[in-house]
Amino acid sequence: MIEFRLDQRSGVPTYLQLVQQVRQALRLGILQPGDQLPTVKEVVGKLAINPNTVLKAYRELDREGLTEGRRGQGTFVSHDQPAAVPGDYSALRSALLKWIERARKAGLDDESINALVAATLQTVFFEKAA
Amino acid sequence: MIWLTWRLQRLETALVLAALALAAASLIPLGLHMASVYSASGVGACLAHGGSGCGSTVDSFQHRFEHAGAIIPWLNFLPGLIGVLFAAPLILDFEHGTFRFAWTQSVPRNRWLTVRLTVMCAAALLATFALIQLMTWFRIPLDHVSGRMEPNVFDFEGIVPYAYTLFALALVLAIGIVTRRAVTAAAVGLIAYFALRVGIQIWLRKDFIAPLRKVWPVGLPGPSNVDRAWSITSGPSDASGHLLPPTTANHILALCNNGSTKQGDLACMRAHHVFNLAVYQPASRFWLLQGIETAIFAALAAALLATAVWWVRNRVS
Amino acid sequence: MSEFALEARGLGKRYGKKWALRDCTLEIPTGCVAALVGPNGAGKTTLLHLAVGLTDATAGSVRVLGRSAWEKPEVVLPRLGFVAQEHPLYRRFRIGEMLKAGEKLNATWDQALAQTRLERLGIPLDQKIGTLSGGQQAQVALTLALAKRPELLVLDEPIAALDPLARRDFLKSLMEAVADGGLTVLLSSHIITDLERVCDYMILLSASQVQLAAPIEDIVAEHRVLSGPRSDPSAVERLHSVIQASHTDRQTTLVVRANGHLYDSRWQVDEVDLEEIVLAYLGRSPADAPESLEVAS
Numbered sequence: 001m002i003e004f005r006l007d008q009r010s011g012v013p014t015y016l017q018l019v020q021q022v023r024q025a026l027r028l029g030i031l032q033p034g035d036q037l038p039t040v041k042e043v044v045g046k047l048a049i050n051p052n053t054v055l056k057a058y059r060e061l062d063r064e065g066l067t068e069g070r071r072g073q074g075t076f077v078s079h080d081q082p083a084a085v086p087g088d089y090s091a092l093r094s095a096l097l098k099w100i101e102r103a104r105k106a107g108l109d110d111e112s113i114n115a116l117v118a119a120t121l122q123t124v125f126f127e128k129a130a
Numbered sequence: 131m132i133w134l135t136w137r138l139q140r141l142e143t144a145l146v147l148a149a150l151a152l153a154a155a156s157l158i159p160l161g162l163h164m165a166s167v168y169s170a171s172g173v174g175a176c177l178a179h180g181g182s183g184c185g186s187t188v189d190s191f192q193h194r195f196e197h198a199g200a201i202i203p204w205l206n207f208l209p210g211l212i213g214v215l216f217a218a219p220l221i222l223d224f225e226h227g228t229f230r231f232a233w234t235q236s237v238p239r240n241r242w243l244t245v246r247l248t249v250m251c252a253a254a255l256l257a258t259f260a261l262i263q264l265m266t267w268f269r270i271p272l273d274h275v276s277g278r279m280e281p282n283v284f285d286f287e288g289i290v291p292y293a294y295t296l297f298a299l300a301l302v303l304a305i306g307i308v309t310r311r312a313v314t315a316a317a318v319g320l321i322a323y324f325a326l327r328v329g330i331q332i333w334l335r336k337d338f339i340a341p342l343r344k345v346w347p348v349g350l351p352g353p354s355n356v357d358r359a360w361s362i363t364s365g366p367s368d369a370s371g372h373l374l375p376p377t378t379a380n381h382i383l384a385l386c387n388n389g390s391t392k393q394g395d396l397a398c399m400r401a402h403h404v405f406n407l408a409v410y411q412p413a414s415r416f417w418l419l420q421g422i423e424t425a426i427f428a429a430l431a432a433a434l435l436a437t438a439v440w441w442v443r444n445r446v447s
Numbered sequence: 448m449s450e451f452a453l454e455a456r457g458l459g460k461r462y463g464k465k466w467a468l469r470d471c472t473l474e475i476p477t478g479c480v481a482a483l484v485g486p487n488g489a490g491k492t493t494l495l496h497l498a499v500g501l502t503d504a505t506a507g508s509v510r511v512l513g514r515s516a517w518e519k520p521e522v523v524l525p526r527l528g529f530v531a532q533e534h535p536l537y538r539r540f541r542i543g544e545m546l547k548a549g550e551k552l553n554a555t556w557d558q559a560l561a562q563t564r565l566e567r568l569g570i571p572l573d574q575k576i577g578t579l580s581g582g583q584q585a586q587v588a589l590t591l592a593l594a595k596r597p598e599l600l601v602l603d604e605p606i607a608a609l610d611p612l613a614r615r616d617f618l619k620s621l622m623e624a625v626a627d628g629g630l631t632v633l634l635s636s637h638i639i640t641d642l643e644r645v646c647d648y649m650i651l652l653s654a655s656q657v658q659l660a661a662p663i664e665d666i667v668a669e670h671r672v673l674s675g676p677r678s679d680p681s682a683v684e685r686l687h688s689v690i691q692a693s694h695t696d697r698q699t700t701l702v703v704r705a706n707g708h709l710y711d712s713r714w715q716v717d718e719v720d721l722e723e724i725v726l727a728y729l730g731r732s733p734a735d736a737p738e739s740l741e742v743a744s
Contacts, residue, residue, distance in 0.1 A: 044622035234529035235552035447502030
């Protein structure tokens with residue numbers, strides 16, 4: 001059984017930390033298909049977090065097809081796991097690689113590239129808010 | 131609700147019972163002894179036959195049990211103590227904030243307050259009833275001999291102790307609810323209670339209704355109802371009832387005390403126009419005075435309780 | 448079940464000449480865990496006392512579970528759990544007697560829930576209340592409130608007096624109760640740490656007025672900190688609400704509530720955590736609190 005932990009300082013939303021930990025556990029084989037995830041009550045009793053946060057994380061995992069919620073029983077790891085990196089994203093990935101090459105040629109180091117991406121994402125946030 | 135109220139005042143009830151038990155432990159043996167002496171020495175029989183010529187028997191009985199009065203003044207604390215102790219649990223509810231627990235359960239606060247006050251007052255009255263019974267039984271022989279009009283007797287018999295208890299309770303409760311401090315309330319309340327009790331006893335009670343005033347020549351029998359009355363003023367006076375100045379009285383006394391017979395002395399004093407003055411409340415007014423004093427303290431208690439209830443309803447949250 | 452567990456409209460309470468709470472309008476959705484945050488003396492306790500019917504309003508109204516607790520205590524109180532500040536309990540009682548008091552004072556009472564809970568917490572029923580630690584007393588008080596099986600649980604500064612470990616334990620068992628379902632929680636606190644993970648709704652009270660009332664997720668998503676060369680923030684102010692502006696010789700830093708997009712490349716935009724947002728709101732003077740903030744998103 002997986003045991004969740006929280007990093008308060010990471011800045012990553014709590015529900016996302018739970019999602020990431022399940023993904024990681026699947027990758028490392030700690031979680032196997034058919035395994036049950038801790039119940040919402042168990043998680044909140046351990047971490048002192050809002051039950052809705054756990055529900056949100058489990059919904060997200062369901063949506064990604066990694067787990068399935070069975071009514072009245074709990075949440076279980078799905079038997080047919082989706083591919084780790086879906087083929088749909090390969091076009092995006094190669095475009096990004098090209099962009100990174102261009103950025104390097106323009107003289108940006110990794111840190112600057114990260115900063116640029118983060119800043120651009122923030123601008124996109126404001127567009128969404130509008 | 132009644133269980134809770136009882137549980138909240140269990141300790142205080144035990145303390146009141148302990149105080150009553152202490153009083154009983156000191157009064158009952160003495161009372162039994164006094165009653166046996168009373169019948170054995172013939173005081174009772176003598177008084178039953180009109181009381182004339184009992185003087186020496188009665189005097190010796192009174193002299194013998196004079197010391198019995200020594201613990202009585204201390205018992206004056208009891209009605210006050212009963213009031214304070216039964217008011218304390220409710221004050222503690224406000225001091226500790228537990229009223230907020232009670233008021234947010236399912237019992238509406240008016241019902242909570244009604245039950246608390248009713249149980250508290252009933253318990254206090256019951257304890258006072260026990261005290262009155264104890265004192266009245268203890269004093270049966272003494273009441274026969276010297277009546278029950280004097281302070282320290284009047285205050286323990288009849289109905290007035292109920293009013294004292296309720297007044298003390300209401301006073302401490304009102305102070306306690308406003309200040310939310312049980313110890314402050316008990317201290318301030320008890321001091322104020324005794325101040326008022328003593329003030330009324332010394333200055334007001336004798337004038338609730340005008341006392342009787344009798345003047346008669348020395349050596350003659352006085353008015354019959356002066357026995358067992360509450361004597362306010364008495365002593366040698368002139369014919370119009372003005373007390374003789376001590377120097378004059380002593381002068382006449384020295385002049386007439388020439389060692390012949392008692393009759394001769396009295397005749398000498400009569401010749402100097404010496405009279406007896408008695409200002410007193412006769413025993414027949416016992417219930418009238420009890421009624422007036424009870425009414426005063428009961429009215430004060432009611433006003434204080436009303437204040438406490440008003441404060442709880444409007445000023446406490 | 449109504450949509451809102453608590454609704455206040457123009458709610459105000461005055462003691463003498465001083466308003467302890469003023470013009471308070473807010474809604475708390477059913478099923479959430481709401482934090483009432485603000486500095487000491489901001490009016491948090493007054494708001495909670497008004498909500499549970501311990502006192503009546505000077506102005507406006509507050510309804511919990513659709514009714515006024517002051518006017519209809521017999522309807523509201525059985526559905527409401529309340530733990531007052533410093534979790535008052537009868538000190539001379541044993542815990543078992545405290546439970547009996549709860550049973551006697553309530554029509555609905557889940558004795559089994561109370562006993563199981565205390566057993567799990569390792570608190571024996573025959574122990575005297577006065578000998579319990581602060582954390583244990585808080586747990587007993589919470590147990591008493593939960594045994595009523597309330598729909599709304601109101602807690603006034605439940606963790607203020609507790610040490611960090613007891614605080615975490617208290618919040619764990621509170622969250623377990625929430626996980627059982629059907630419970631809305633409103634808790635006040637002047638400490639913001641720990642609240643973000645526990646609560647999903649926040650009401651920010653300062654200077655007797657509501658500054659902010661919204662889901663925490665929305666609050667965090669809508670606020671950003673902008674930093675850039677020293678400049679007049681009025682351009683930003685035209686589009687966004689500037690909560691806090693601070694300047695050095697060369698730099699200007701703004702905490703804003705976003706109201707549109709921002710293309711001006713002079714500003715660096717960063718996320719800001721809940722604690723910083725709260726401090727930004729508390730840092731401004733009460734006079735320039737815009738009314739519009741009360742009706743959130």
